[in-house]
Amino acid sequence: MPFSFSLCGYPLTFQLDGFHGIYSLIAVWMWFNSLLFSPRYFRGHHHQGRYYFFTILTFLATVGVFLSRDLFTAFLFFEVMSFASYPWVAQEETPASLRAAQTYLAVAVFGGMVTLMGLFWLFHLSGSLSFSGLQAFAESLSDRSVLYGPAALTFVGFAAKAGVFPLHIWLPKAHPVAPAPASALLSGILTKSGVYGMIAVSCSLLFGDALWGNILLLLAGITMLLGALMAVFSTDLKHTLACSSMSQIGFILTGLAFTVLLGNENALAARGTMLHMVNHSLIKLDLFLCAGAVFMNTHTLNLTALRGFGRKKPLLHLCFLSGYLGIIGMPLGNGFLSKSLIHEAILEYAAEAGTLGTFYLLYEKLFLFSGGLTAAYMTKLYLCLFWFRNRDEKRQLQWDAQEKYLSPASGLALSLSALPPVLLGLLPNVTARPLTEAAMPFLRGGPLEEAVSWFSIPNLQGAGVSLALGAIVCWMIHHFLVKDGTYLNRWPRWLDLEEVCYRPLAARWLPAIGILFARACDRVLENPLVRVWIPACAVRITRGLEKMTDHLVLMLRRTLFRPLKIKDYTLSLHEKADLALGESWNRVSPKKDHVALLVSAREEAAKANRYLTRSVSFGLLMLVLGLCVVMVYLLFGAG
Numbered sequence: 001m002p003f004s005f006s007l008c009g010y011p012l013t014f015q016l017d018g019f020h021g022i023y024s025l026i027a028v029w030m031w032f033n034s035l036l037f038s039p040r041y042f043r044g045h046h047h048q049g050r051y052y053f054f055t056i057l058t059f060l061a062t063v064g065v066f067l068s069r070d071l072f073t074a075f076l077f078f079e080v081m082s083f084a085s086y087p088w089v090a091q092e093e094t095p096a097s098l099r100a101a102q103t104y105l106a107v108a109v110f111g112g113m114v115t116l117m118g119l120f121w122l123f124h125l126s127g128s129l130s131f132s133g134l135q136a137f138a139e140s141l142s143d144r145s146v147l148y149g150p151a152a153l154t155f156v157g158f159a160a161k162a163g164v165f166p167l168h169i170w171l172p173k174a175h176p177v178a179p180a181p182a183s184a185l186l187s188g189i190l191t192k193s194g195v196y197g198m199i200a201v202s203c204s205l206l207f208g209d210a211l212w213g214n215i216l217l218l219l220a221g222i223t224m225l226l227g228a229l230m231a232v233f234s235t236d237l238k239h240t241l242a243c244s245s246m247s248q249i250g251f252i253l254t255g256l257a258f259t260v261l262l263g264n265e266n267a268l269a270a271r272g273t274m275l276h277m278v279n280h281s282l283i284k285l286d287l288f289l290c291a292g293a294v295f296m297n298t299h300t301l302n303l304t305a306l307r308g309f310g311r312k313k314p315l316l317h318l319c320f321l322s323g324y325l326g327i328i329g330m331p332l333g334n335g336f337l338s339k340s341l342i343h344e345a346i347l348e349y350a351a352e353a354g355t356l357g358t359f360y361l362l363y364e365k366l367f368l369f370s371g372g373l374t375a376a377y378m379t380k381l382y383l384c385l386f387w388f389r390n391r392d393e394k395r396q397l398q399w400d401a402q403e404k405y406l407s408p409a410s411g412l413a414l415s416l417s418a419l420p421p422v423l424l425g426l427l428p429n430v431t432a433r434p435l436t437e438a439a440m441p442f443l444r445g446g447p448l449e450e451a452v453s454w455f456s457i458p459n460l461q462g463a464g465v466s467l468a469l470g471a472i473v474c475w476m477i478h479h480f481l482v483k484d485g486t487y488l489n490r491w492p493r494w495l496d497l498e499e500v501c502y503r504p505l506a507a508r509w510l511p512a513i514g515i516l517f518a519r520a521c522d523r524v525l526e527n528p529l530v531r532v533w534i535p536a537c538a539v540r541i542t543r544g545l546e547k548m549t550d551h552l553v554l555m556l557r558r559t560l561f562r563p564l565k566i567k568d569y570t571l572s573l574h575e576k577a578d579l580a581l582g583e584s585w586n587r588v589s590p591k592k593d594h595v596a597l598l599v600s601a602r603e604e605a606a607k608a609n610r611y612l613t614r615s616v617s618f619g620l621l622m623l624v625l626g627l628c629v630v631m632v633y634l635l636f637g638a639g
Contacts, residue, residue, distance in 0.1 A: 019274070050091075072119065078158075088182035108170075121149065163227075187284040228247040289319075290316060293414065331463055347458075
């Protein structure tokens, strides 16, 4: 159901069906649960009005993104969403939150400007920014290499919001400092707005393009693995979930890459991409609200300090378990369904890739290994919260005796957020299949040749490999990264791109380059050649040109442009006599202008006189010529 309205003379177009409708409903569901959880979480906090205002504004902008039918509309609401969500990150106004908000805003502004340049370029090439118009334009090209530049620029802003490497730097730092209800929305839905833009660019412009698909695959592999490794080493509850979000975006981008690579044969890849988007949104809503319940009771996110909080809290345990089993890919969990579809797509393309099949089989191993890391770091959180005891026995006894750790509203929000992952995992043909089928037109998904066998042997084997790897890595975590109940942060500082690369580039390297350039310019300008000789030469050349110009003008005035003689318009005696006589006659006979008649008569007489003079002169001239001829004849003829 398309609809539109005009803004400043440019139409904003929207679509309410398929993918657009599904993700708009998911946004409504996530905001409902987040707002339901918020009053208890923000009890005693400052600036609550500001938080709720920007939460509603961000909701409207996010729904605008998901309903858009063209890139201009999507970009407009995308930028409003980015700026409206900035106060979420800065809400606590601590040094860490303000610094993270600064990073978030910098990445948003950079990505938005780059995307805007890409949109200008695309519109210049195609004359349209609608998804259907761009698709038709791309299909009309025999060589689509001209689209790589504008597509890459447009892709950058959306990828930055999704948390794709190397623009992921905001995500692991913004989530831990933002309030938990906001973190649930940042991770669960705002990153998907970036995925929405990446799907729009890839499937509209470069669908079936091998080079573009492999670039997406490279970015997906790095994002997927790096996020999982960061989560394994993390010692902060929300930071671990934030790094997990980055890794899961890599899984989604993997599905998108194979959606592009497989072209019209992408039935499994497209469905896996869509389903993992939905699964991750719902799982992260559940997990971040659980993290919020932990934080608002313990006032800490450090894993060492909050060990054992979830013991003897069955509601929190069950809600966390819903998200935990889903995200690790446990069979009967919703994450198992989507990861299995993407895994099958990898194997399908590897079988068709010929000599390059080995590369894609290696990528399949990376996919399974990243899934194993997911199981490892999520098991670390699960054991820390619900099975291990705190080192402070007194604190552990207080937590075990605590009954009212949730208000009725926040408990309801937790319960509602935990329900969809369970339904998707247990009833895939009733829930997951209709969702994916409805979204296929947007992802250009091909038709299924046969019904999906969700729990086939290859799918179970893939999940088993990942879970076995996860068990091994989890054992390594608790033997090498935990000492006497204390979680050790051994993540190398030199792997922090923001602190090692981006901030020094913006704060030191670029200013240093500017200073060097300015000093070089100053030295050049202070050189005597520039300060004295060149100006002196310029002055002399200018004066010489000025003199040459004066002489040229004078010469032209004396030759081609000589001044005309000014005619003397004073009246002669005859004219004065005619004027007086004519005026006298006018008094006697005023019906005619006798002055004009006399002047006309005198002019006619003068003209006749000139004709007579010319005639006489011509006759005399002819006479003289005739005499000359007679003389010549007499002189030479007589002889």
